[in-house]
Amino acid sequence: MNENNAEVPLPESPGAENPVPEHPVTSAPPTPYTPVQPKRKIPIIVWIGGCGALLFVCAVAIVAGIYFGLPLFGGDPIVSVVPNSSMVYMGVDLSQTQSENFGEIITVIQELADEDTGKTMAESLDKLMQDELKMSFTNDVAPWVGRYGALVITEGDFASEDVKMMFILETRNKGKTDEFLTKFVAALEKEQGMEFEQSESNGIAFYTDKANSTYDDDMVIARNGKFIYLANSQDTILASVNLQKSDSLGSLQSYKDGVAVLPKARLATVYMNGNTLAEGLSSFFSDVYGPGYASYMENITTAGLSGMAMSLSVEEEGLRMDTASIYDETKISEYQKEVLATDYLAPKADALLPEDTFFFMGSNASRAPGNYTKVDNPLYSSDMEESFDMLEQQLGINVRELFDLFGNEVALALGPADDGLFAEAAEVKIGFTILAGTTNEAGFVAWFDNALNKVFTQNMYTEYDISETKIGEYDLKQLNLPNGSESVAAFIYGADNGYFVLGTSPSMLESGFSGTKTLANNETYRQTWAAFPEGSVPYLYVNVTEFMNFLADNAGAFGGSDIVDVQKKLQKIPVVALSMNNTTGYVQSVTMIVFIDKGEQTR
Numbered sequence: 001m002n003e004n005n006a007e008v009p010l011p012e013s014p015g016a017e018n019p020v021p022e023h024p025v026t027s028a029p030p031t032p033y034t035p036v037q038p039k040r041k042i043p044i045i046v047w048i049g050g051c052g053a054l055l056f057v058c059a060v061a062i063v064a065g066i067y068f069g070l071p072l073f074g075g076d077p078i079v080s081v082v083p084n085s086s087m088v089y090m091g092v093d094l095s096q097t098q099s100e101n102f103g104e105i106i107t108v109i110q111e112l113a114d115e116d117t118g119k120t121m122a123e124s125l126d127k128l129m130q131d132e133l134k135m136s137f138t139n140d141v142a143p144w145v146g147r148y149g150a151l152v153i154t155e156g157d158f159a160s161e162d163v164k165m166m167f168i169l170e171t172r173n174k175g176k177t178d179e180f181l182t183k184f185v186a187a188l189e190k191e192q193g194m195e196f197e198q199s200e201s202n203g204i205a206f207y208t209d210k211a212n213s214t215y216d217d218d219m220v221i222a223r224n225g226k227f228i229y230l231a232n233s234q235d236t237i238l239a240s241v242n243l244q245k246s247d248s249l250g251s252l253q254s255y256k257d258g259v260a261v262l263p264k265a266r267l268a269t270v271y272m273n274g275n276t277l278a279e280g281l282s283s284f285f286s287d288v289y290g291p292g293y294a295s296y297m298e299n300i301t302t303a304g305l306s307g308m309a310m311s312l313s314v315e316e317e318g319l320r321m322d323t324a325s326i327y328d329e330t331k332i333s334e335y336q337k338e339v340l341a342t343d344y345l346a347p348k349a350d351a352l353l354p355e356d357t358f359f360f361m362g363s364n365a366s367r368a369p370g371n372y373t374k375v376d377n378p379l380y381s382s383d384m385e386e387s388f389d390m391l392e393q394q395l396g397i398n399v400r401e402l403f404d405l406f407g408n409e410v411a412l413a414l415g416p417a418d419d420g421l422f423a424e425a426a427e428v429k430i431g432f433t434i435l436a437g438t439t440n441e442a443g444f445v446a447w448f449d450n451a452l453n454k455v456f457t458q459n460m461y462t463e464y465d466i467s468e469t470k471i472g473e474y475d476l477k478q479l480n481l482p483n484g485s486e487s488v489a490a491f492i493y494g495a496d497n498g499y500f501v502l503g504t505s506p507s508m509l510e511s512g513f514s515g516t517k518t519l520a521n522n523e524t525y526r527q528t529w530a531a532f533p534e535g536s537v538p539y540l541y542v543n544v545t546e547f548m549n550f551l552a553d554n555a556g557a558f559g560g561s562d563i564v565d566v567q568k569k570l571q572k573i574p575v576v577a578l579s580m581n582n583t584t585g586y587v588q589s590v591t592m593i594v595f596i597d598k599g600e601q602t603r
Contacts (some may be wrong), residue, residue, distance in 0.1 A: 204224050261587055321573070321592045430550065
């Protein structure tokens with residue numbers, strides 16, 4: 001018990017020797033309460049200030065114009081000292097910052113962010129370190145920094161922010177590194193109010209701030225061989241130092257399978273294990289869908305997933321991002337194996353779309369969805385079956401039949417349109433087209449006719465009229481809805497020549513079906529896919545320039561002058577595109593390129 005609230009002994013029974021006190025006995029008055037000043041989290045500049053190059057890891061390697069004279073061969077040595085059980089690994093190859101493309105692209109990114117392009121990022125980092133630590137990146141870090149750096153989260157709980165983490169940076173001059181550490185620790189004590197203790201373990205000198213004054217986090221700094229560490233636990237560093245190569249991330253098969261399909265010249269590499277992904281997605285789906293549906297969504301997205309590798313590369317065309325999802329053959333279903341064994345084919349639907357299409361998303365698989373084994377297919381799980389049953393009971397629509405009608409290909413396109421539902425009823429000159437391959441044209445049309453009747457007549461009590469129409473070589477139907485005293489063409493649908501068609505604009509369909517000026521022949525579209533790696537096929541294409549032009553032309557409907565401001569800002573990002581990559585084994589890979597028009601630089 002606290003001495004200020006100590007228990008007072010009871011007096012003995014009254015008597016001659018023990019008279020009753022004139023005043024009752026009380027405890028000592030309590031000491032006035034002095035509030036404890038809350039401790040702060042260590043600022044990010046403290047974590048990265050001394051190892052300034054590690055800013056590349058957290059800010060996607062944005063320092064340009066510094067030439068380290070680093071070798072351009074060899075693999076990342078840091079993965080050999082990272083435990084294979086680590087939750088997240090984020091590494092950077094600083095040699096990739098030496099290219100002319102990197103400097104030009106960073107300048108464009110600065111312009112997009114309205115940064116002062118008159119000052120290099122190295123100069124900005126020098127100023128930041130000077131303000132916080134009275135040190136300089138150029139003078140104190142650049143002389144010893146090596147080629148590779150990484151941020152590793154080894155274990156913990158993201159939800160509670162209680163994680164063990166470490167920065168690791170390769171050095172190329174041990175003497176200069178040790179000089180830096182001495183100066184860095186002194187600067188942290190003087191400028192940031194930290195108090196370090198020096199100790200030795202396993203022959204390594206450790207500088208440890210015990211968070212006994214200003215900050216709530218421990219901070220441990222050390223160098224072992226050619227690596228410098230900043231961590232929030234000495235045990236984390238010792239585990240890395242004493243790690244057996246066979247227990248390292250670099251020896252993990254999932255990691256090796258993932259990075260094998262990534263570009264060799266990578267600026268940044270990220271790897272997350274399957275458990276980390278599952279926990280993250282579970283939390284996300286719980287927030288979005290609720291706990292009940294979260295487990296179902298998690299099973300669909302992470303079943304058998306052993307890890308995911310991602311990378312960022314700087315290409316002549318712009319920024320390239322690759323993702324590889326790695327699956328454990330022993331933990332996936334027969335359905336998943338069939339899906340992973342499916343080859344992606346070049347789309348054919350792009351030859352049926354007008355050349356001014358600014359959004360295209362489509363997949364052309366070697367097998368139709370109906371050919372996949374229904375056992376273990378998420379679409380036929382008990383939860384989905386219950387949803388299908390409810391939909392059929394409420395609306396009379398049998399979704400199971402629809403899935404069985406799809407063929408190998410499906411595509412969605414958006415583009416400008418002067419006619420159709422949106423242009424005439426909403427005064428927004430846009431149209432969309434959906435194309436779905438099918439081997440049962442009559443069955444597809446019959447299903448859609450029935451669905452229209454159920455939705456409009458029996459549930460919305462809305463009258464509609466259907467007329468026959470022919471566009472190019474396609475015999476289709478047009479659904480008309482009342483619009484005041486007149487009617488408006490809501491959309492056109494039907495099936496012919498191996499495709500089910502659903503579109504809102506007759507002129508958009510006409511341009512695609514009967515013209516030679518199609519998206520497939522569009523020069524920008526063709527050049528876009530020429531930039532992608534061999535073995536990849538188109539999946540998503542966004543002509544940002546044309547899309548922003550469309551929005552600016554319809555600024556009144558989409559936000560007025562703000563649209564014009566965004567249009568000007570995005571002028572140097574003409575296209576964003578994503579491909580599906582054909583890989584071997586149990587790896588699923590995609591590539592996205594953000595095309596950047598470097599043009600004239602402002603520096």
